[in-house]
Amino acid sequence: MSPRDPGTEVDPPTVPHGIPLLDEKAAPVVGETNEVLIITGCSGAGRTGAARALEDLDWYVVDNLPPRMLPALVGMMAPGGEGVHRLAAVVDVRSRAFFTDLLETLDQLKLMGAAYRVVFLEASPETLVRRYESNRRPHPLQGEGTILDGIAAEARLLEPLRRVADEIVDTSGMSVHDLTRHIRDVVAGAEERPLRVTVESFGFKYGLPLDADHVLDVRFLKNPYWVDELRHLTGRDQAVAQYVLSQPGARDLAIGYADLLATMLPGYLAELKPFATIAIGCTGGKHRSVATTEVVASRLREKGFAVRVVHRDLGRE
Template identity: 40%
Template sequence: MTDNDDFRLVIVTGMSGSGKTQACRNLEDLGYFCVDNLPPVFIPKFAELCQHSAGRVNKVVLVVDTRSREFFDTFVHVIRQMNEENKPFELLFMEASDEVIIRRYKETRRRHPMAPNSRITEGINMERERLAGVRNKATYIIDTSALLKSELKQKIIRLFGDDYNEQMNINVLSFGFKFGMPLDADIVLDVRFLPNPFYIEKLRHKSGAVPAVAEYIAKWPVTQQFMEKLDDLVNFLIPQYIKEGKSQLVIAIGCTGGMHRSVFIASHLFNLLKNRGYLANLEHRDLMKNDVAEHIQ
């Protein structure tokens, strides 16, 4: 009996160039604590320390491969010992065809760790031979030869994402161009073509969240036509991004000062997304930067 019965240890190994790094990034997104290139001899002790961390570290990924050189020879022995002592772990073996691995190394212009001064094919052959015993003991084997990154992510989620929330997080952000564009925006919409309440004295010092300002912006035909086309665009795009495997999306709506038009359109878009059941957040980045008396009412 351990101090943490929910503890999950995943050991990732396999061929160099097979996608171990990408798999680990996906596992990190699932909340796993990842340690790369750990000598196998340290696995049992490290796992024991994590198990007795009072739940602070209950999902761990250890990457072990031939980069650990002479230390790697103890890997099979360590796995066998952990099995004999009934220590829980899962072994994920990543592989790909020779042709794909060669192409990936050619693209990155990196040397193969098993043959840094020889041909890549020699390194692949040596590594396959050295990994044969480990592959036979794998809990899961993933061949990435024909996988897209999004497809690999879905495989990782199915295998290791026990409590994973697949909903994409959508952040709707209003901003003012005079304060600079948001650097993390995926989609930027410029709404400075809409009628501007700034030129209406009684509306100038009120934000786009105020009903009177919202009514003024919304009453114009150009606004109504734009909102209709925006709704159609969003209804089309969001499912495509989700299908592609995107986990976060930032939609930025900009006007001159980030107080009237962008706030109104961003609020409209946020409500649309919420009504469609998406996980959405709303932020008015520059609203309080405007030197006015009434920001939100």
């Protein structure tokens, strides 16, 4: 889905509903690499879930934003270098009177040269009623009527915006995870967030890492601690690494373990978990686990993974 073309020819702006439109010559310059996404649609259709998915993809998300504030916010985006380059604004009928100004606000964004996309979330009335009843919350537009009355009123209000949306997403049959996957596919494209892998050595006597997804115990290897000339060194020193990894099967274990991990790690992204922590432990977290961690991390890098190495317990003795 391509971004909306901001256009090159725009009629002179008027002032709708008292909103001051930007003069074309005074409009802020919006960087070509900036992205603006407007999330809107039916109450109960999953706007909050979409916002959370975007936050996980490193978008700057503003929820329940009055539309008339959107041009100023877009104008503050960084034209290059550091700063906000991916902005998502969640706009809904909680803004009440402000919401009716959204179409005019979109015209302002065109004047600014902002390439934006509108994603409209909806669901069947039956699905929306079920969601509201399960949450035991009233629909924001039902007033003294029923939930269905509120849904119908909102549908009438949203129809003009639905017609100009770039992407219409029916969430009726979607779980929270399904919606997250869909939003990721809409915005990520070729720049999908990579998996972040941490390979961490630790000492069992200091406790297991609380966030470990996998744990490998290498205490079966001979301990360099009992070798006087190696005791004061660590697994990052060549002498210790040689002592540990030259033991029968030690290096093959580290390589084989990394190869096994490489087959399963892509599944983390498929299940919307963009990080994985591999913990490798020995008694004190100084010798065997450190040497093994370095080999596992190196092998995973060879397989194309972005790997961060942490030696949690070095220096604790």
